[in-house]
Amino acid sequence: MASINIANIRRVDLNLLLVFQCLMNERSVTKAANALFLTQGAVSASLRKLRVVFNDELFTRGSHGMTPTHRALEIAPQISEALKSISALVTSDQEFDPRRSSRVFRIALSDDLENMLAKRMIRMADEQGWTIGFSFYQTNSYLWPQSMQEHGADLAICSSPKFLSTMHKSQVLFPASYICIYDKESIQFSTPISKQEYLHAHHGRVSFDGLRGFVDELFDAERLQRKVKASFTHFSGAINAIIGSPLVLTMPDYAARSFAECNSRLAVSPVPLRVPSFVVSMIWDINKEHDEQSRWLRHFVLELTEPVSA
Secondary structure (H helix, E strand, C coil): CCCCCHHHHHCCCHHHHHHHHHHHHHCCHHHHHHHHCCCHHHHHHHHHHHHHHHCCCCEEEECCEEEECHHHHHHHHHHHHHHHHHHHHHHCCCCCCCCCCCCEEEEEECHHHHHHHHHHHHHHHHHHCCCCEEEEEECCCCCHHHHHHHHCCCEEEEECCCCCCCCEEEEEEEEECEEEEEECCCCCCCCCCCHHHHHHCEEEEECCCCCCCHHHHHHHHCCCCCEEEEEECCHHHHHHHHCCCCEEEEEEHHHHHHHHHHCCCEEEEECCCCCCCEEEEEEEEHHHCCCHHHHHHHHHHHHHHHHHHC
């Protein structure tokens, strides 16, 4: 990389380069003055200074306006690139264009959300011709602070945590509850599943530790022992396991519907017991509250989840 010659740069006023660019584009002192909101005299004075800096006429008057010299044509691409770089630098905190950015957003998701949201994000980016990327990390409502710190995540999305530190902010995305999902080619249920069918079915359990979940408490209230044939810590693993097996899973409604859309063998049904509801939220570091790229990401996620909240 070339070193920066501070002595040379001090000789050049940035506004002179803007005048050069406008003269190159317009080939007219009058039009350049209008574009820069300057007088023709001011543009002519700047051109004189440019000639001294570059030791060349740069532009000569002709029948078709101002004609650039060989030297002007030679330096024009470099000046244009320099101005573009400066423009991008000073506007980086003011606007964000996903069509011109190679930014990779880091997002921590619970795996019940990953199947639904990651797919939507990737599809939308492709449809819009965006050049951004996404990197997804596993988390949950207990581990999100650790996930954000370890991976430098821009955003965490999970069921709303019970506690939020003063270093983070959150926004509710949508309400949710639970439904059943099963392989309709491996097990026959009524439509919807009856209470007796549900209570006496073989279940797959999904919980943080793989040992006990809230559905077990529903069975306790009915004074019944839940017939758990397999336990999982991730919904994606549980879904793969129930295909071809007579197990029923109870999972967040948005996740179950998303999985069912991907496989015609899977069917969903309301849980024939009273189940709790919850809300899904996005969480971010308070230091990124006013960062334009982070604000764009939050707005994007909010738009993507509007159909879920409707």
